[in-house]
Amino acid sequence: MFPSKNWQTMMPWWLVLVLTVLSASVANAQPSEAQADAPARLAVQTPFEIVPREDRLTYYPCMACHQVMEVNYQERDLAQTPHLKEQPHGEGRFWCLTCHDPEDRNSLRTLKGERVGFSETHLVCEQCHSHRGQDWFHGAHGKRVDNWQGQRAIYTCTECHDPHNPVIPPGPPDPPPPTRIGFPPPQDHGIKHAPIWETVLSNSHR
Amino acid sequence: MTDKPSKQPQTAPDDAPFSHSRRGFLKRVGVVGGVAATAGSVPAIGQAAWGGHTLSDAFADFFQRHYQRMSRDEINASLERIERRTKRLYDVTIQCEDSRPLPDVVFGYALNISKCKGYRKCVTGCVTENNMGRESQTQYIRVLQMKRGTIDLEHSDHYYDPETVPVAGMQYLPVQCQQCEDPPCVKACPVKATWKEPDGIIVVDYNWCIGCRYCMASCPYFARRFNWSQPQIPAEKMNTFTSYLGNRPRPRGVVEKCHFCTQRTRNGRLPACHQACPTGARVFGNLLDPHSEIRYVLQNKTVFRLKEDLGTEPKFWYYTDV
Known part of the structure; x- marks a missing residue:
């Protein structure tokens, strides 16, 4: 893995590694030991903060209800479930528990069984949509918010896509620009806004 | 029509016409x-x-x-x-x-036309942020609608107004100031009222502009707008955070243009059109930073620029998902 000609350039990385291990041992932070039998909680370091979503989910502490309900692993008709009537995503290949963790409903799960928070949905989506995930990570897909430098933030997949029906439906556009006075009106494309000449005459125009 | 009452709240007791000439x-x-x-x-x-x-x-x-x-x-x-x-x-x-250009920064913009669906949210966001005249309906961004798979600017339409977008078989191409590296508008200005800043943004000194509109004639992208009247901005809609070369209320009779929201971007924030885009089609960043998103797009996507044959070297790229 390490080309010999790059050996000298790799040296600083070793130093960084040693320092990281040292600092980690000094800080004595080993959160994974406490839950040795629980599935690993997957978290990938991103160079930006993902805008958290949990506090904006309608039913979010899902375990508030689901902790008193028995887990039913049986795949059944979605029309009988309280949350969704249909789930077009995957065209019938997925079932709720493909992505939702059966034991901990406050989490999602990957196909390997790792637990993922509702704000890190990209870790679930990327399992199939790896190219989109790569673009999202590097900035060619998805939406950055607030800053272009300094404290970076990004929306996770489900901020824009409904995970159960990811195709974004068409929506109404904002009003079109006016034509200049004396110019012919734009071609009729099913115009629903008032024509510009009415707008101009109804307002004072210096 | 000058005797009609203006919707603009004015502190002035007499209704004398605004004049800055x-x-x-x-x-x-x-x-x-x-x-x-x-x-x-x-x-x-x-x-x-x-x-x-x-x-x-x-x-x-x-x-x-x-x-x-x-x-x-x-x-x-x-x-x-x-x-x-x-x-x-x-x-x-x-x-x-007076927001000054940041050192070692040259701004670049990329826009994913596979993702742009023509909602015109960028236009609205721009108007709100940049204190543009509401009555004159000045807009820096035009979203062109054209047949899918073509870049036919002459037969494009930016007055489209269907109930919902995207229209089947159509694609959308927002055009704003391309912040050319070799800007023809700067060459055309007879009084040097517009120039290229060190961070690559073409700005206008609104106080120095004489309103001859040569720059508008020279711009191949129709990116500049002229204030025929005093911009009318409702008091509650005024963006109170402004900059001298950016979104301060302009006087009548001067040219204005997209300035990549200097009041925002020079303070580390993203431009208003980027912020307003609901589809995440827009990518903004520092061209000199090899780890920036804009550099990733330029290196890994098939990009093109508008009217590249004119040699104006725009710092505004379009790309697709493919």
Whole structure:
């Protein structure tokens, strides 16, 4: 893995590694030991903060209800479930528990069984949509918010896509620009806004 | 039509027309020259005349030097005049700052036309952020609708207004100032009122512009707009965080253009059109930073620029998902 000609350039990385291990041992932070039998909680370091979503989910502490309900692993008709009537995503290949963790409903799960928070949905989506995930990570897909430098933030997949029906439906556009006075009106494309000449005459125009 | 009441709340008691032209100024100087000579520091003369200034402010504005030649003190005095004028004209207290280009930064923009669905949210966000005239409906961004798979600008349509977008078989191409590296508008300006900043943004000194509109004629992207009237901005819609070269309320008779929201981007924030885009089609960043998103797009996506054959070297790229 390490080309010999790059050996000298790799040296600083070793130093960084040693320092990281040292600092980690000094800080004595080993959160994974406490839950040795629980599935690993997957978290990938991103160079930006993902805008958290949990506090904006309608039913979010899902375990508030689901902790008193028995887990039913049986795949059944979605029309009988309280949350969704249909789930077009995957065209019938997925079932709720493909992505939702059966034991901990406050989490999602990957196909390997790792637990993922509702704000890190990209870790679930990327399992199939790896190219989109790569673009999202590097900035060619998805939406950055607030800053272009300094404290970076990004929306996770489900901020824009409904995970159960990811195709974004068409929506109404904002009003079109006016034509200049004396110019012919734009071609009729099913115009629903008032024509510009009415707008101009109804307002004072210096 | 001048006798119709304006929707704009004005502090001025008389409804004298807004005037910022030097000719109009000189006329008034001729009329009240004696008064001006004796009472140059008295601010009570001419409430809405003098382009919304007091007489002393109008006097100082007239003799204000080019932005690039002003000292810090002169710029600060000018910023205060802008704030006072906005208070008088629009009854809004704004904060006008002189945002300077950041070192080692050249801004670039990329836009994913596979993702743009023509919602025009960027246009609305731009108008709101940049204090553009609501009555004149000035807009920096045009979203062109064209047949899918073509870049036929001549047969594109930016007046499209269907119930829902995207329309089947159509694609959308937002066009705004391309912040050319070799800008023809800068060459066309006879008074050097527009120039390229070190961070690559083409800016306009609104106080220096004489309104000849040569730059508009020279721009191949139709990116510049002229203020035919005093911009009318409702007081509650005014963006109070402004900058001298950016979104401060413009006087009548000057050219304005997209400036990549200098008041935002030079403070580390993303432009308003980027912020408003609901589909995440827009990518903004520092071209000199090899780890920036814009550099990733340029290196890994098939990008193109508009009218590349003209040699204006735009810093605005379009790309697709493929």
